[in-house]
Amino acid sequence: MPRTAIHSDSAPAAIGPYSQAVRTQATRAGNTVYFSGQIPLDPATGEIVGAGDIDAQARRAFDNLKAVCEAAGGTMDDIVRVGLYLTDLSQFGAVNAVMGEYFSQPYPARSTIEVSALPKGAAFEVDAVMVLG
Known part of the structure; x- marks a missing residue:
């Protein structure tokens, strides 16, 4: 199964392998793109955006996801599944509202999980699966 790495300079560079x-x-998977998790890093500085502000963190993470999406030749409308990770599930309503600004119906399938910690002290992370064509 051939794999092609996708990279966008408009999203933070990978900080690991x-x-x-x-x-x-692959024939069975179609033209599928699997996204690594995006946290609210400013792509220019590599620093967390919006410390203590879940709205700002969610927007930055979704902006990063959108940039990688575009680098892969797609749009947010091509995303079929997202995974949301929050260090405080009581902030789900705020993240849900921000997500509604980035996606339109029919919305992608979604899971939401509370985690004890995220890289670089982020409060939010999103990953996704996109199908093109």
């Missing part, structure tokens, strides 16, 4: 996203053109 992973790609921002990977596209596969």
Whole structure:
């Protein structure tokens, strides 16, 4: 199964042994792109955006996801599944409202999980799966 790494300079560079996203053109999977998690890092500085502000963190993470999406040749409307990770599930309502600004119906499938910690002290992370064509 051929795999192609996707990279966008408009999203933070990978900070470990992973790609921002990977596209596969396997017959059974279609033209599928699997996204690594995006946290609210400013791509220019590599610093967390919006410390203590879940709205700002969610927007930055979704902006990063959107940038990688575009680098892969798609749009947010091509995303079929997202995973949301929060360090405080009581902030779900705020994140849910921000997510509604980035996606339109029919919305992607979603899971939401509370975690004890995220990289660089982020309060929010999002990953996704996109199908093109």
